[in-house]
Amino acid sequence: MKQICLVCQNVDCKSRGSEALMKELEKKVTDKGLADVEVRPYMCFGACQEGPNIVLYPEKSWYAGVKMEDVNDILDHLAGGPDVKRLDRIDPSLKELIYQLLDTGVF
């Protein structure tokens, strides 16, 4: 199934480097030939203080406080490897709100 890797591009995440993260993810997804993965900007997940935030959908994994050195682990996950547990620290109620929005097609 196609995975969408949503990278928050709201002001707060941007100020923490999410633009460069998105570019790096796009580049490495192409380099690795992950044809089923699409990297896309997202307007905001509402967890600014934990940013930069990345959500994998429809799988529903949420990675917070992502740094450049985390990108390879996220790519491994996207390629079928284990999830990156150290970056999973978002409150479940916020996750539910955002996942429900994504489920209703709000991109």
Added chain:
Amino acid sequence: MEGILFPRGVVESREHLNNYRRRGGYQALPNIKNLSPQKIIAEVEAAGLRGRGGAGFPTGKKWLLTAQNEERPHYVVLNGGEDEPGSKKDRLLMENLPHLVIEGVILTSYAVGATNAYLYINQQYGAAIQSMTDALSEAKDAGYCGEHILGTDFSLEIFLTSAPPNYVAGEDTAALEVIEGKQPLPRQKPPFPATAGLFGKPTAVNNVETLANVPPIVANGHQWYRSFGTAESPGTMIFSLDEEVNRPGIYELPFGTPLRFLIEQCGGEVKNNKAIKAIQPGGPSSAFLLPDKIDLSLDHDSVRAAGSSIGCGVIHLVMEGTCMVEEALRIAEFFAAECCGQCPACRMETNVLATMLKKAQQGQGGQPLLEQFGKVISFNKGKGFCNLINMPAPPIESALSLFRSDFECHLANGRCPTH
């Protein structure tokens, strides 16, 4: 009908200094030494004057906080940044009654102990800027502002700053930023301007219509003022009607006037005798009401009790045959476009709500989408520096609850119930 601001209840033409003086203008200034600042504040408080910019905050209370602050200097800012869709009351006041507005600024400055005041006027209002500039120069020549006004110890310099033409630029603290030479971005509050405003000093920021009410209160006293309006909303308010009625325009009416009077007597009834589907009584951020509220009393408390707000008096009528999904979407897109972008939560909320309504309009998302609106709104409530983050909620939530069938029709058929 006799008004407080417009002598005959309607705007006529630009009033020159002599005409304004002839009808009692600038009469308080020659005797200003017999009138203490405390007395003016007490009179305005007793009159129950509330801000006309939208929030309805008691003006006297705002002034007292500024006046009592020991930091110096104090400033006054006349907020004429008006950019609310459908509102042109402040523009017309500045264009036609510039001396009334300027006298309001002078008396306010005296009351709060300010020696500098700024007229902050929407840069698109060329005629208003010209009229205020001319009137300021006339007032200076007559000795009503400048050094030692009419030989007293009271001195006041008045400056004019043009306001960027966007919605957020009319927010009080965004106005202060612009006057300081910065971008129109609201500040985090507290501190409020009364404590730390312009250049960090105590500042009274008041709407144009609010300050236009000050000279009549000072001249005639609070009891006279309270002979207009209701106990909780004394005085008059300028209401704006747009193109849905035969005589669109602005009308000054006492608070407590029934909405029906405004629409039928002032506006000359709805065009083509169309039926009203919804009423939005206080601009784009106010909740929709059903047409059975047509006899609603136009005052702060009654409109709030009915579930909406009076805002700055812009009355929008939605005609039968209009789709409420489209109406809600139009409003959501307005706030998304006007969000200044500095608060992440506001950017998220305004953009997500507009996207959600777009989905609903296109018939996507189904019932679960409708359940998400309340969650997104409550998650973001109060998380911005200014009130814009809270503004899309009342119109969207009221549209959803009062006109749910319009939304369900879109979700079921992907089109308007009205097409």
